[in-house]
Structures are given as C-alpha cells and as structure tokens.
Amino acid sequence: MSEFYKAPIINGVEVPYDASIKELEKGLNGAMKDYVVCLRALAWKGNWKSFHILKNELRNKDYYRRRAALENISYHRLWNTSIDLVRELLLDYSEYIVKLALRLLNTYGGGDVTNEVVIAYDFWKENEEIRTACMQYFEREQIDYHNLVWEYTNKKQELLDQDDFYKECSQEKPIGNWDENEKMSEYLSVIHNYFPEYSLEDARLVLYELSEEGCGYAAITATLMHFFHYNSYHFMNTFGFPMYDQKGQSNADLLLLHFYCMTDEGNYGMTIGQMMSRFRRFVKEYHLKAKMDILLNADSKQLGKKDTYIIVMAKKFILLDERRKKIYVDEWHYMNLRDIDKDGNMMVSSWGKSYILRKADIAGKMYFVRVQYALNVY
Numbered sequence: 001m002s003e004f005y006k007a008p009i010i011n012g013v014e015v016p017y018d019a020s021i022k023e024l025e026k027g028l029n030g031a032m033k034d035y036v037v038c039l040r041a042l043a044w045k046g047n048w049k050s051f052h053i054l055k056n057e058l059r060n061k062d063y064y065r066r067r068a069a070l071e072n073i074s075y076h077r078l079w080n081t082s083i084d085l086v087r088e089l090l091l092d093y094s095e096y097i098v099k100l101a102l103r104l105l106n107t108y109g110g111g112d113v114t115n116e117v118v119i120a121y122d123f124w125k126e127n128e129e130i131r132t133a134c135m136q137y138f139e140r141e142q143i144d145y146h147n148l149v150w151e152y153t154n155k156k157q158e159l160l161d162q163d164d165f166y167k168e169c170s171q172e173k174p175i176g177n178w179d180e181n182e183k184m185s186e187y188l189s190v191i192h193n194y195f196p197e198y199s200l201e202d203a204r205l206v207l208y209e210l211s212e213e214g215c216g217y218a219a220i221t222a223t224l225m226h227f228f229h230y231n232s233y234h235f236m237n238t239f240g241f242p243m244y245d246q247k248g249q250s251n252a253d254l255l256l257l258h259f260y261c262m263t264d265e266g267n268y269g270m271t272i273g274q275m276m277s278r279f280r281r282f283v284k285e286y287h288l289k290a291k292m293d294i295l296l297n298a299d300s301k302q303l304g305k306k307d308t309y310i311i312v313m314a315k316k317f318i319l320l321d322e323r324r325k326k327i328y329v330d331e332w333h334y335m336n337l338r339d340i341d342k343d344g345n346m347m348v349s350s351w352g353k354s355y356i357l358r359k360a361d362i363a364g365k366m367y368f369v370r371v372q373y374a375l376n377v378y
Contacts, residue, residue: 021049028057036068043072048281051085052265058097070100083111088273090116098124102133106140114141115294118148119272123365148296183245187257194261210260216270216311216334218351220279221256223309223336223371238286269332272313272367279371289374294367309371310337312348312357316364319348319355327355337368 019027019041027038039057042050057069089101090113098120105113117134124130138145191203198206210217228235228243235243239258245251262285263278270278276292283290295310312335319327335348335357344359 021045021053024050025053028053032064032068035065036072039068039072048277055089055097056265056267058100059094066096083113087113087116088271088277090120091271091273091276093271095124095127095130098130099133102130102137106133106136114143114148115296116273118145118296119294119367121145183253186254190254190257191261206261207257210257213269214256214260215350216275216313217256217260217264219311219334219336220275220282220371221252221259222349222352223311223373224255225250225252226309227307227373238288270334272369275334275369290372292369292371295370305372307373311335311369311371312337312346312366313369314357314362314364314366316362317357317366318361319350319357320361321353321355334369 021042024038024041024045027034030038039054042053054069054072058066060066060069086101086105089097089104092098092101102117102120105117117137121131121134124134135145137143187207188200188203191198191206195202195206225243228238232243239255241251241254243251259278259282263281265274265278267274272294279290279292313332314335315330315332317329317333319329321327333350335350335355337346338349338354339347346357346359348355348357
C-alpha cells in the first residue's frame with residue numbers, strides 16, 4: 001500500500017479517514033490487508049457514496065472479501081447515520097443481504113421499518129432464518145405481525161369507479177430506436193454532462209441499458225410529468241429545460257435520461273430499496289418536496305389523493321394489451337397503476353402503453369410503491 005494510505009490508528013486499526021472515496025475505491029483492488037483497511041475507511045465516511053461501494057462489495061465473488069464488507073457495514077458508524085441503510089437492504093433480492101439487514105436491525109435497533117420487515121417476511125417466508133429474524137423484530141417492537149401479514153397478502157386495493165385520476169397518469173414511451181432518434185444529439189449532451197469521458201459507443205451503451213432495464217425510472221418519470229402537467233413554467237425552473245420541445249412533444253425522455261445517469265449504480269435492474277434511495281437523491285438534487293414509501297394496503301381515499309401516485313412492482317405475470325394479446329413477463333417489472341376494479345384487476349401503464357393486469361394472471365410476487373409530491377414545492 002502506498003504512503004498515501006498511511007493514517008492514525010483508530011480502535012486498533014489503521015484508518016485513512018482523510019483519503020478520498022475515489023482513492024479508497026481503488027485500494028479495494030489491493031491485497032486482503034489493504035482491502036480491509038479501505039473498507040474500514042469507507043465505513044467511517046458514513047455517506048451514500050461509501051454505502052454504495054460497501055453494498056456492492058456484499059456481492060463480491062470472493063467469500064472472505066464479502067464477509068469483510070459485511071463486518072464493516074455491521075460494525076461501523078455507517079449504520080448509525082441513517083435508517084435508510086436497513087430499509088434498502090431489507091428489500092434486496094439477495095438472501096444474504098436481507099439476512100445482514102435483519103442482523104443489523106435486531107442488534108442495533110433503529111427507526112420504524114415495519115413495512116419493510118413485513119415484505120421481507122412475505123418474500124422470504126420459506127427461509128427459516130429470515131422468518132425467525134423477522135418475528136424477533138415484530139416481538140421486540142410489540143407488533144401484531146399476524147394481522148399485518150394477513151392484510152398485506154389478502155387485502156385488495158380498490159378505486160371508486162368514478163375516480164379517473166390514474167387514467168391520466170400515462171407516459172408515452174420516451175425511448176425508441178436510439179440511433180435513428182432525431183433527439184440523439186440531446187441525449188448525448190445529457191450523457192456527457194454526467195460522463196464526459198464517454199465515447200459515442202459508451203453513450204449508446206447507456207441508452208441501450210436504459211431501454212432494457214429502465215422501467216422503474218420510467219414509472220417515476222411518469223409521476224413527475226403528471227405532477228408538472230399544468231406547471232410547465234415551474235418544470236423549466238426546476239430541471240433547467242422545457243417540458244415540451246419546439247414541436248410540442250414531451251421532454252419526458254430527457255428527464256428520464258437525467259434521472260438514470262444521475263442515480264444508476266451499474267447493477268442490472270432496480271430493487272424497491274434502490275428505487276427509494278435513488279428517488280431521494282434525485283428529488284433532493286432538484287429541491288423537490290416528495291417522498292416514497294411502500295403500501296401494505298390502500299383504500300380509495302389514499303389512491304385518489306391529489307399528487308399521489310402508485311407504482312406496481314410485479315414478477316411472473318401476464319399482461320393483456322389493447323387487443324387482448326397476452327404478454328408474458330417473468331422478471332420484475334415496474335408499471336404505473338391507473339385504476340383497479342372491484343375484482344382486483346388493474347389497469348396499468350408500462351412505457352406509455354396501457355395494459356390490463358388481471359388478478360388471476362399474477363403467479364409471482366407483487367408490491368405497491370407510493371409516490372407523493374407536496375403541493376407547495378416552490
């Protein structure tokens with residue numbers, strides 16, 4: 001390890017606490033001893049950038065490095081900086097990471113993460129260790145988890161038939177054939193704003209990846225476009241570019257690309273926890289008053305509230321298009337909820353196209369994410 005990493009000893013371990021995150025990240029490629037020291041330093045940084053790096057190390061192919069990342073997240077002050085850490089880890093797809101989150105929760109305590117624990121319990125209920133850890137949290141917090149789990153798995157969300165609020169929440173697909181799109185120069189300008197070193201091929205790869213995995217980003221962008229629908233002047237003041245181009249077409253694609261480039265962490269897809277953390281970063285950057293949470297159940301009053309939107313996340317289901325053609329979806333997919341009938345069948349929007357998601361056509365898991373914007377955001 002270079003002289004740059006020499007530092008005072010804290011709790012018996014050398015911690016280069018004043019090294020930059022970029023330099024510490026480079027140090028993770030070194031020997032195991034240096035790797036552990038850099039992990040420790042990143043944990044003491046205690047911010048979202050260091051958390052992102054540490055979280056990625058939980059997926060390191062090397063078992064011992066993965067364990068070192070777990071110990072550093074568990075032991076150091078990163079845990080104490082924000083309850084958002086455990087929220088995101090509880091909603092991860094990795095069984096290993098969910099176990100870590102529950103260990104943190106049951107060891108150190110924290111804020112109210114009841115909804116997230118209910119979802120972890122529902123998703124991993126076949127795993128005895130996770131199920132037991134969830135029950136320990138419920139019992140310690142004196143929560144009637146039997147009732148919560150029943151509500152979560154059995155209650156169906158409904159909207160009043162006359163409430164057409166969500167019928168307006170639809171966004172045209174912002175991304176088509178990238179190479180032929182007349183706005184290609186604008187797309188490249190946005191990408192180079194975040195990644196100035198990228199070549200043309202690198203930029204095209206970003207666009208391709210967004211079109212392949214960007215359904216969650218598109219769903220959030222749809223809520224923003226609807227929220228600013230009658231406030232194009234404020235849209236311009238907030239994001240720095242007009243809501244519509246010279247032809248009167250929506251600039252939702254540019255907003256989507258800004259969102260993706262600013263917050264994407266290089267992993268394929270996006271968990272609910274990652275969606276929440278990336279949404280927080282994005283709205284904070286633009287000084288918007290907004291919040292995102294998970295619904296265990298919802299009634300028509302909640303769903304019909306102004307400036308409130310519901311995003312559906314589902315896996316293993318069938319969509320019916322306008323011609324009633326079946327579209328089979330095996331992977332996790334985000335969609336904007338537009339309406340729910342009395343039988344629990346949903347009208348959804350995906351990349352601006354309308355579909356029917358029938359209750360009988362859902363074979364896998366399904367979750368609801370609520371997005372709310374404050375009326376006085378300016």
